[in-house]
Amino acid sequence: MSVSGTGMMKKEKSGLKLLKLLLMRQTGSRGKKSVTDTLIVGIRTELGETKLRSKVRNAGGKWDRTRKLWVISYTKASGPGLEDRIAEVIVS
Secondary structure (H helix, E strand, C coil): CCHHHHHHHHHHHHHHHHHHHHEEEEEECCCCCCHHHCCCECCCCCCCCCHHHHHHHCCCEECCCCEEEEEEEEHHEEEEEEEHHHHECCCC
16 A cells, blocks of 8 residues: 555544544534534545445535545435445535
């Protein structure tokens, strides 16, 4: 594995750690948007995973060429069971 590949794995792991921390800090109080309502994540799919790509697209995902990820809100990703495919937490 190249050095850049190792860096990507570290970035993905740190993004998932951030996601877990944000979810643990969620308060869920009325009238306020929860962290998961505004959290944007990147879903990685492989070339031959057409059914998974369709699932992401149907959930409202948009393809981001620069990141080579499907970008979607966390709440929409957690609904159809895409949580285990989250590759990056996007901070906007």
